[in-house]
Amino acid sequence: xxxxxxxxxxxxxxxxxxxxxxxxxxxxxxxxxxxxxxxxxxxxxxxxxxxxxxxxxxxxxxxxxxxxxxxxxxxxxxxxxxxxxxxxxxxxxxxxxxxxxxxxxxxxxxxxxxxxxxxxxxxxxxxxxxxxxxxxxxxxxxxxxxxxxxxxxxxxxxxxxxxxxxxxxxxxxxxxxxxxxxxxxxxxxxxxxxxxxxxxxxxxxxxxxxxxxxxxxxxxxxxxxxxxxxxxxxxxxxxxxxxxxxxxxxxxxxxxxxxxxxxxxxxxxxxxxxxxxxxxxxxxxxxxxxxxxxxxxxxxxxxxxxxxxxxxxxxxxxxxxxxxxxxxxxxxxxxxxxxxxxxxxxxxxxxxxxxxxxxxxxxxxxxxxxxxxxxxxxxxxxxxxxxxxxxxxxxxxxxxxxxxxxxxxxxxxxxxxxxxxxxxxxxxxxxxxxxxxxxxxxxxxxxxxxxxxxxxxxxxxxxxxxxxxxxxxxxxxxxxxxxxxxxxxxx
Numbered sequence: 130x131x132x133x134x135x136x137x138x139x140x141x142x143x144x145x146x147x148x149x150x151x152x153x154x155x156x157x158x159x160x161x162x163x164x165x166x167x168x169x170x171x172x173x174x175x176x177x178x179x180x181x182x183x184x185x186x187x188x189x190x191x192x193x194x195x196x197x198x199x200x201x202x203x204x205x206x207x208x209x210x211x212x213x214x215x216x217x218x219x220x221x222x223x224x225x226x227x228x229x230x231x232x233x234x235x236x237x238x239x240x241x242x243x244x245x246x247x248x249x250x251x252x253x254x255x256x257x258x259x260x261x262x263x264x265x266x267x268x269x270x271x272x273x274x275x276x277x278x279x280x281x282x283x284x285x286x287x288x289x290x291x292x293x294x295x296x297x298x299x300x301x302x303x304x305x306x307x308x309x310x311x312x313x314x315x316x317x318x319x320x321x322x323x324x325x326x327x328x329x330x331x332x333x334x335x336x337x338x339x340x341x342x343x344x345x346x347x348x349x350x351x352x353x354x355x356x357x358x359x360x361x362x363x364x365x366x367x368x369x370x371x372x373x374x375x376x377x378x379x380x381x382x383x384x385x386x387x388x389x390x391x392x393x394x395x396x397x398x399x400x401x402x403x404x405x406x407x408x409x410x411x412x413x414x415x416x417x418x419x420x421x422x423x424x425x426x427x428x429x430x431x432x433x434x435x436x437x438x439x440x441x442x443x444x445x446x447x448x449x450x451x452x453x454x455x456x457x458x459x460x461x462x463x464x465x466x467x468x469x470x471x472x473x474x475x476x477x478x479x480x481x482x483x484x485x486x487x488x489x490x491x492x493x494x495x496x497x498x499x500x501x502x503x504x505x506x507x508x509x510x511x512x513x514x515x516x517x518x519x520x521x522x523x524x525x526x527x528x529x530x531x532x533x534x535x536x537x538x539x540x541x542x543x544x545x546x547x548x549x550x551x552x553x554x555x556x557x558x559x560x561x562x563x564x565x566x567x568x569x570x571x572x573x574x575x576x577x578x579x580x581x582x583x584x585x586x587x588x589x590x591x592x593x594x595x596x597x598x599x600x601x602x603x604x605x606x607x608x609x610x611x612x613x614x615x616x617x618x619x620x
Contacts, residue, residue, distance in 0.1 A: 143204045145192055154208060162284065164208045170325055171286070172205035186281075282317040283511065285519075287343040290329040290350055292453045293322040296473040296537060300405065300499070301345040303533070304526035311518045311525075318343075329451035336502045337397045343519075344502040348401075349434035349494075350451075356575070357390050359435035360584045361403065362497035365568045365575075369592040371406035373599065374496040375527075378403050381591040386584050394580060398505045402520060403498040404527035408538065412491035412556045413468030414475070414484035422563035431455055431467035435571070436493040442567045452478060459483040468493070471534070472542040481549040490556045492564040499530075555619065 142152040146164065154165030164172065179186060179193035180201070193201070287305070291297040298320075305318035323329040332344035333351045348361040361383070362374065369377070377383045384402075391397045413432075419425060426444035437447040448464050456479050458464045466484070468491070469475055475487075501523045508516055545551040576582040611618060 143207050145196070145204060146208060149188070150208075161281075167208065169205040169208070171321070172208055173202055174321060174325060175319065176201045176204065282312075282315055283515065285316055285318045285342045285507075286321070286326075287318055287345060288321040288323070288326050288332055288335065288341050289344065290323050290332055290346040290451065292324075292478070294477050295452065296471075296477060296533075297345075297499075298322055300526070300530045300533065303529045304345065304404075304501070304522055307525045307529070308518055308522045311522060312515060316515055316518065320345075323451070323453065329453070333397070333399070333502060336399050336504050339398075339504055339506060342504050342507045344500075346500050346502065347497060348500050349497070352434040352449075355390065355395060356435065357394075357578070357581050357584060360581065360588070361387055361500070363434045363436060363494045364496070364588070365435075365572055365585070366492045366495045366565075367589055367592040368596045368600075369496060369588075370599075371408070371496040371498060373592060373595055374588070375403055375406040375498050376595065377588060377591045378498075381595075382587055383584075386580075386587065390580065400503045400505055400508055402501045402523045404501060404523040405499045405530040405534075406527070407497045407499075408471065408534065409495040410468055410470050410491060410493065410497065411472075411475075412488035412493070412560070413466060414480050415466045415486045415488065416484050418486055418554070419466075419488070419560070420557050421559045425560070428466045429464045431458065431464045431469075432493060434494070435575075438571055439493055439564065439567050442570060443563060456480065456483055470494075470497075471538050472545055473534075473537045476541045476545060476549075481545055481551050485551050486554060487545065487551050488554045488556045490561070492561060492568065498527075553619075 149161040179189045289301045305320045327335045335341040348358040349363045352358045428445045430445045433449045
């Protein structure tokens, strides 16, 4: 029998939960999830979602509607940590270690950002087959519980690397909404912002270890584990756009190279797909003007991945920070210039409040896409049609994200100029030339690693073929724009 969380006993079990989820947190019903082993913050977030109506269930919506927020917090603490200890877990989301009580009394300690241990799981299908033999017992226990839906949805616990206020959280929600709709409600994506379970840079570990079922992030956020991560979106720019490189992933062999890196080389228990080819990232935000490469010397600059190596070689001192930490770092003087990704995200976290010179165009990160990570165990356990929905939902969201980004990024750039007093520049030719020369020096160093050389060779061959067609075929859009909107561009 599973043990209760540390410091808890049966008397601690919230009466609202016992009938379906058991006094020990182990479900008495096939379609009610186990609560033992859950994070208090996850229980708290889900109950509040049922209460608000953003998440719906025949039983849980009614139960949660009657709960005050204080009682929800108390229930989450009691279920996950045993009385006061569990409630303290909710009050200390930034603590270094969170203990998780799991069935059998085994605890897993998660040290912020460190690799997590991998545990053996019983798949949904095998669980249902085994428990079917005990159907009489289950039916008997169900008599003491409320009636439940015949088939509850598969809940996909997915965390992003973005704050709740970032437009990218909306982009992740676009994916969740499409999966929910395409599955007819058979999959319910429980989407959480960065920090709800783990930090922005720790989602890969969490998916690998089964703490999360899925994540919405970018490969460069696990660059610290293997530099080759940066080649899947933030590597050298041979002339191809993000659309060119996303096409390489799906049609040029990039997906197999990604699988080789994550599964064969790194031994990860994940699947990963890329979606939404991002616009080239701005060079970023500076307090004063920078017009030449020489003027970059000594700047304390935020970026991530191989861009850090690139810009360090150009004389900048680089700090790798998640998006939510950028503006506070500027305010404290830890950095004095930065880039993140786009005008909307930059506006959302207040870039315009700490700098007024915004430089568009750069070769440091010009071909990035989102990364959709899935636990291999979770995915393999699904029916084939649900697996297909999760995978091809990435492509559906990619189109939706692109349309939304075009509208919002352009509108927010206009707002930054007209309302926030920001001066928008195009990065100088001198700086762009210097970036390409810096890539020339960095690439041979990267190619000392056989896998990275294989990736770069593949990308070069793809760009040489595909971008030749793109550039030769494309009309001069700038000429047409200038014809109809003369004087708008400042190049």
